[in-house]
Amino acid sequence: MKHLDIIVKGKVQGVFFRKSTKAVADQLGVKGFVKNEGNGDVFIAAEADTTTMDMFLDWCKEGPEDATVTSIESHEGELKNYRNFEVVKK
Template identity: 70%
Template sequence: MKHFDITVAGHVQGVFYRASTKAVADQLGVKGFVRNEPDGSVFIEAEGDAVSLSMFLDWCKEGPEHAEVISVRSDEGELKNYRNFEVLRKSR
């Protein structure tokens, strides 16, 4: 199991990026959360096996149909053992 902190920049708010991210995470068995950031980016904490996370990161670089992803930054972090994948409404 691995943990990634992922920041997605571009036109990624108001295009169902968070809802689509949850759907993809659920399909791949990735756990964690996604939330919009005040600067217009999307922040994701994702945990899963190496193969699932690799596919998840590939999807993050594309996003849903109307998204325009400019960059995806991912940093490996400490496992938090999330039980599911959630869409958070506000920054913590």
């Protein structure tokens, strides 16, 4: 298992990015959360095995249909052992 903090930049708010991220995370078995940042980015904390995480990251680079992802940053972090995947609202 590994933990990644992922920052997605581009047109990623107001395009159902968080809801779509949760659907994909639930389908793949990724645990963690997704939230909008004040600067227009989307922040994702994700935990999964390496293979699953690679598939999840591939999806994050595209996002949902109306999103335009310009870049993605990911940093490994400490495992938090999340129980599920949640959408965090402000």
